Amino acid sequence: MLVSALSCHRKQEQIPVEAFFNAQVSNFHISPNGKYISYFKRDKKKQTLILRNIATGVEDTSVIDQGSRGDHFWTYNNQIVITKYSRKRGGFQLSAIDAATLKTRTLLSIDNERVSFRLLGRSVKHPDILTFIMNQRDSTILDVYRLNITTGELKMYIKNPGNVTQFYTDPDGGIRLEKSSDGVNETILYRQNDNSDFKPILSNNFKNLVEPIAFTGVGNYFYAKSNVNRDKIALVDINADNAKEEKVIFSSDKADIDEVSYSKYKQRLEMVTWQEAKPKRHILDARMNAIYADLEQQLPGDEIRISDRDTTEQNFLINTSSDRNPGSTYLYTAGSKKLVKLADMNPGINQGDLCEMKPISFKAGDGTLINGYLTYPKNTDSVNLPVVVMPHSDFWNRNKWGYNAEVQFLANRGYAVFQVNYRGSTGYGKEFYSAGFKQVGGKMQDDITDGVEWLIAQKIANPKKIAIFGSRFGGFSALYGASFHQSLYACVAVQSPLLNMFTYFSDVPPFLKPKLSMLYEMVGNPETDADQFRAISPIFNANKIKVPLIVFPGPRELNANELATFISEVKKNGVHVTDISGKKNNDSNFLPREHRLDMYKDLEKFLETNLGQK
Amino acid sequence: MTKQKYIYRKNLLLIIAFIVLLSGILAAALLITFGLTRKFVESEFSTRTIAVMERTMRPYDDLFRNKIPEINNYRGFFTKKSASEYADSVFSDYPFVKRVDFYHFTISNHTNGHSAKAEGKDIAISSAYHFSPDSGGKIKSSPNVEAKSSDDFKLMKAKVGGFIKTADTSRLYSVEETYGISYDIKPGKISYLNIPRLEELKDLLSNTSTLSVYQHDMMTFYLDPNKLVIRNTRPELYQKISIKQIIYDPLQDDNDQNLFREIPLPGAFSEYKLYFQSSKAFITAEVIRNFLPIGAAVLVVYLFIVCIGWLIYRNLNVNHKLFKLQYDFINNFTHEFKTPVSVIKIAGSNLRNAETAITERQQRHYGKILDEEADKLNDLMNRLLSFTQLENKSIQIKKEEIVLDEFVQKYIDTFKIKYPKFKLTCRIKNVGSFESDPVLLGSIFQNMIENAYKYSPPDRKELNIDIEGTKKDIVFLFTDKGIGIPKNEIDNIFKKFYRIESQYNQNGSVGLGLAFCKELVNFMNGEISVKSKLNQGSEFKIVLPY
Secondary structure, eight states, X not given: OHHHHHHHHHOOOOOOHHHHTOOOEEEEEEOTTSSEEEEEXXXXXXXXXXXXXXXXXXXXXXXXXXXXXXXXXXXXXXXXXEEEEETTTOOEEEEEEETTTOOEEEEEEEOOTTOOEEEEEEOSSSTTEEEEEEEEEETTEEEEEEXXXXXXXXXXXXXXXXXXXXXXXXXXXXXXXXXXEOSSEEEEEEOSSTTSOOEEEEEEETTSOEEEEEEOSSTTEEEEEEOTTSSSOEEEEEETTTTEEEEEEEOOSSSOEXXXXXXXXXXXXXXXXXXXXXXXXXXXXXXXXXXXXXXXXHSTTSEEEEEEEOTTSOEEEEEEEOSSOOOEEEEEETTTTEEEEEEESOTTOOXXXXXXXXXXEEEOTTSOEEEEXXXXXXTSOSSSEEEEEOOOSSTTOOOOSSOOHHHHHHHHTTOEEEEEEOTTOTTSOHHHHHTTTTOTTTHHHHHHHHHHHHHHHTTOEEEEEEEEEEETHHHHHHHHHHHHSXXXXXXXXXXXXXXXXXXXXXXXXXXXXXXXXXXXXXXOOTTTSHHHHHHHOGGGOGGGOOSOEEEEOOSSOTTHHHHHHHHHHHHTTTOOEEEOTTTTOOSSSSOOHHHHHHHHHHHHHHHHHHHOOO | OHHHHHHHHHHHHHHHHHHHHHHHHHHHHHHHHHHHHHHHHHHHHHHTHHHHHHHHHHHHHHIIIXXXXXXXXXXXXXXXXXXXXXHHHHHHHOTTEXXXXXXXXXXXXOSSOXXXXXXXXXXXXXXXXXXXXXXXXXXXXXXXXXXXXXXXXXXXXXXXXXXXXXXXXXXXXXXXXXXXXXXXXXXXXXXXXXXXXXXXXXXXXXXXOSOOEEEEEEEEEEEOGGGSOOOOSOTTTOSEEEEXXXXXXXXXXXXXXXXXEEEEOOGGGTTEEEEEEEEHHHXXXXXXXXXXXXXXXXXXXXXXXXXXXXXXXXXXXXXXXXXXXXXXXXXXXXXXXXXXXXXXXXXXXXXXXXXXXXXXXXXXXHHHHHHHHHHHHHHHHHHHXXXXXXXXXXXXXXXXXXXXXXXXXXXXXXXXXXXXXXXXXXXXXXXXXXXXXXXXXXXXXXXXXXXXXXXXXXXXXXXXXXXXXXXXXXXXXXXXXXXXXXXXXXXXXXXXXXXXXXXGGSSSOOSOHHHHHHHHHHHTTOEEEEEEETTTEEEEEEEXXX
């Protein structure tokens, strides 16, 4: 009592919810000729494309649309191409703006809800040609198309036989490598040139990964990320002729290689990054090394990333961020080493008010080392804290060290936020990843539980004040925890939770159907593992929820009926259920900002009531 | 006297009328309550059937509302194994389900299928089984070869086909809206299928050439009403509850001895009804069981009223007696006053009408008469007055030292002069003197001595006074050899205005003496009691505290 009373006095000012979720500018790009910077600016619901002339500082604007979401990129002949997904109608539009004249023209307009579009490559030699994949022919199959943005001519470049999942482009947009999947096994296919046929060169179980990056320029060698015959993903060099791995260019014994930076324009490897407790990087190129060294000197303490550059590689856009920095964008000129700050992603937040995210690790019940992050609220003794456990919202993903608005918001409200990279999480190697297979509702959940018990044993957590909050898969984990470890959690909050493993499989979109067999192996087969699905799915276990529950809406609640059934079942247990899922159901793919703000306000109130923290 | 009689008769009549009325009310109340209880029990018999039905149908409701929709949660992923496990849990939880037919089917936008088309959408069974519990508690399953011609499936196919055709893909259908499509209730069976979800509908209805195939499940539950467990929540009302076909006519085998009621079962059991019956005797027993506490309550109220009536009657009686006493007293008293007054009157008129001058002897004689009679009147009035004062506690005790020896001797001397033949003796033991009011004590002595003289035959006029001091009190014993007091009168002699009817008190008695003495003794915090034997004498005992 005394401790909490004292900590109340020392407690910092609460940052308003709005301030956390207030990114106003995003998607910074620099034009290939280095003359313009383009970015999106959001004002209320309106999204505007801003085009800034670097030399003059003059900004031109172009309103994109209300209620849509998209991205933009530059072609090598300095056209801006905008992709736009309409929120309301579910349509897709591709348009181009000429940077010099600011003339807009529509390139593609597809009125299909299930449109999936991804840019594969821009060509240096033929800057008018865009290469991309789209599922226009068949919602389940992604074909490769080529679009001439000047003439508007759309041609199918490669017809997908149905099982190809990835295409890898050359700097000119040509495709010589692709990856196919029969659901369980992935095969890399190679062709010599556009006129020859693709031939399989190597095949792997999906637990292994071979991800081509680019041809090295020497023979038919290509760079790839691979963990074949090793646990952690490494950057290697593979001969396409015999599918042999020639050499390991870089590997870490701590973690999977995460990202490989490759300059398509200059055709060289620059850097590899990976996640340990904090992000790490290794620079493979001497010039980049010098640039990063200078940037590190100018921007100490932050994680630095080059996000875009012009073709001359004189002007760079730099992103910096950290656990307490939501992100800032700078313009760096290599020659003069001049660094100009363009914007803070979230100018309303003072970094000094935010909380430190500490990497932690503990031994799970069976001795496996599990990593995670713990964000302590500011100005408190690190004992007997109310804790919010946040399982990540995708089973096959991970929590990374860095700024997370949700985490910072909760920490600012006085809760320690606990994130566990339970087994199955990515980045820790093949073994750890596959240890999560068919462990949904098993070891994956045990790791979370073990983590919470470890927190209690360390006296960090107040055993009576632990909440669990998650969305989608995290919502599944939260409900599972509340159902099967009833005494551990004081309350549970979920957003659009996965309630039913059967539904999860029937929700798999058509174009992901080839991946079903893989999902069967990772999660289980709804037909043969029906017992297991029944045992772990919250919808079949609603009677076990005995603590207060709050349910938030997700973007486009497909399973509203299921959720409503679940909520009414939980209410039968005499449990207090705050159900705001139905009220703000919207049909768009993205949750509007005001709904998110309301959600966090409600979450704050809910936690305050049930954990007694103010 | 006539007035008295009149009052008395009137009372009796009233009492009789009162008793008759009360008894009438009692009888009526008992009859009415019995009748109402019977009505109540009979109406309970008909209204409580709903509660029995609700209780009996609870497992069915649970099956219908919770268990069956669980099929939807499987999202079309049922296999023979999981469906069999599901059916098994149904059989164990709901014994009235006798068979489950399971159809696994696909809905596709396939247009050239060989199966019947439902509005352009192809709905085809991929597998079908039926499950039934076997005797060993295990589940039996067999492929259902006639599945395609099954009416259940055809019907549901038509329903879902129609739904797909007319579905509005711009919104999400709620569970309530799709109820009619996902469920089909026929007498004896319930069919359920998981209807296509919004995403599927959009895909099926879009005009893409791609083949979309969605898996669905349908189950038909065959129900056996005879395996429903009847929950008789009111065994005291319903002797027998059974499930009968809806067309069963109770009048066929009714011999007018039974009370019956029927209520049709809901949903898939609508061909059956719950049939409640109880024999008349059974109902009567229940009526009596219900009536007993009410009857007892009526009786208690009746007894209470009777009790109050008796109390009122007793009070009236006491008042009547008191009235009579006072009436007697006035009679006596008037008489008592009359004698001296008439003597004075005679003496007065003699004196006035004397024609000759009266002699000195005559003058003395009249003077004495007047003096004596005036004293008598005075005495009478003093006694009445002091008695009233005493009753109203308006006199004060003036305590003085009394030497008993001298005090008693003074009275003995006085009475010996007054009644020369009176034999008075006195003995004093253990006590010399005590503190008391001599006037009050004197009055007691005077009354006691006077009474002893008055109520003794002429040959036995004797009184012995014993005075004895004990630790706390002084005991005065007045023992005479007089006429005594009959046993039945002993309780009355201390009452005001009460006189024993006897020859000894014809003159000069108002029935106040002993009552006066008792008041005095009580006033002095003492007690008075009497022991007596008829014709042998009485012994009055007065105990006074020091």
